[in-house]
Amino acid sequence: MVIFDCDGVLVDSERLSHTVLCEMMAERGVALGFDEAVELFIGVSLPVGMVKVRELLGGSVPADFLPEMGRRTRQAFLAGLTVVPGIVGVLDALRRPYCVASNGNHAKVSFTLGHTGLLPRFAGRIFTADDVDRPKPAPDLFLHAARMMDAEPRHTTVVEDTPTGITAAKAAGMRAIGYAAMTSVDRLHAAGADVVVQTMAEVQALLARPHP
Template identity: 45%
Template sequence: MLVIFDCDGVLVDSETIANETLYRHLTALGLSTSPQACDRRYRGRSMAACVGLIEAQLGRALPEDFLEGLQRDTFSQFERQLTAIPGVVEIVARLHAAAVPFCVASSGSHAKLRLTLTKTGLWSYFAGRIYSAEDVERGKPAPDLFLHAATQMGVDPQLAWVVEDSLPGVEAGLAAQMQVLAYHSDKERPAPLPAAGAVTCFSAMAELPALLGLE
């Protein structure tokens, strides 16, 4: 058994902060969008994939300093506002105490993962088993990152569970032939359900042990 957590929106409550920051930077470029549109379009994707989508919509390349400025602003907002998803620290501590193998596999960069996991008190649980889209050629919704995580953890992918909150992440888990649990606590945002494939949705981290068959 292996539990693979996504990070943003599953371990750390970063999505609203990141989307609002991205929205400000995109509107400064003259792109017509909204925080909600940013969430729908970019949630769960690597920054490289987001850049491709943004440049296609803009019809031109992003300024050379765009990503540096966006990261600086986003990280600054994280330092001030970021918290863990309610209940997740207790769940991770419980998995650790029960010697259940787990790791994190995120579309975010290693620098972002270090900041967000440290800020929320989760770094010590995941250190040494942190996997980023930077580690593979194709990010979510391709299965590469989850398969890489399972290989590094020495577990058959079909014995792994993925905990995700985005459609690209859910699709990546299904493509990797893993069991997928879709965390969905925001009633105003559609559940991340794919067109095909078996996915179990849940809305509170306290439900996770039972879904994993640990109760």
Template identity: 35%
Template structure:
């Protein structure tokens, strides 16, 4: 296996087990505003994608823009749930402590939600300023923009970059950027679902079920 010079982590559903919380909050908020979706439908339509997709989907379903205050209502609910329920993915800290390669985050979340997640879980020191979000680029995932920006800012060619992603849109984005992508399916939102099959079909080069499994695999793939 070729050695990688940069590891790019998605945040939600990879480093923190947040997608089951966030998607549940989105479902509740949409329900209050007249759109009823199952949790699986929320996963299918919105997992790994930015808030603009929620706006577009709501307009398509209702013929109207999102109600004023929708984003603030959702964020208030998220803040409350995150403070009590957000957890670091098992073994993520051990992985980051042992990782020799440079690392960064490339996330579809808002800057505010990223800061909240990293602060609550004490992950911020592992990344410093090397955190990239879709407000920094023209197009969100599944477009490759955020991954290309991350590689450029970190000074590593895309071909020498490994992406860890949990969503179909994220896998598609990483592959479109010319990077190797490993699909991670250890989050609570994938319990009982054929996550490995979905991510492999999207182009993931390898499927990883647990953070603990990444430790030996990254030792093989990352140069000393």
């Protein structure tokens, strides 16, 4: 079985969402560079992300911050969200069961997959942080997905683009492929990835091989 992360693996959302975050922080007097935002926020759950926002803002988050960020991120997605280049070919070639497991919530994942045309491919096989008490980097979400898919963790491969996701996959006893699109190869290796690649063609080739 194969588990795909959503943001940055299925849909090319990370650049859009981090750009919105940087703009909103700048409007509140905090200079947050794009690379720094990626370093701090990529792959984290919303509650963890808001703790980081609170720290950057000096201890409090305006009541309208999260709703405004959601509105502006949705607008950015409607205007420019696409699938990750090459992922459709990966899914078309896959001969194993697969699903998606995301640190986002069900509403966000359904929206992004629906907007990009991927939703029918994952119908009934969408698992999110809403489903577990502890999101990634805890193993709970991946273990939940494996149980629901009737798959053994040791026979499961995870495709992830963040250290948070790689850490969760390895804690779950699964094989982890790191997709280094916005996170460095070194960071994914340091998190424990079994292999790190930089294109979906490489992901497709790895998934075509028998699981070790």
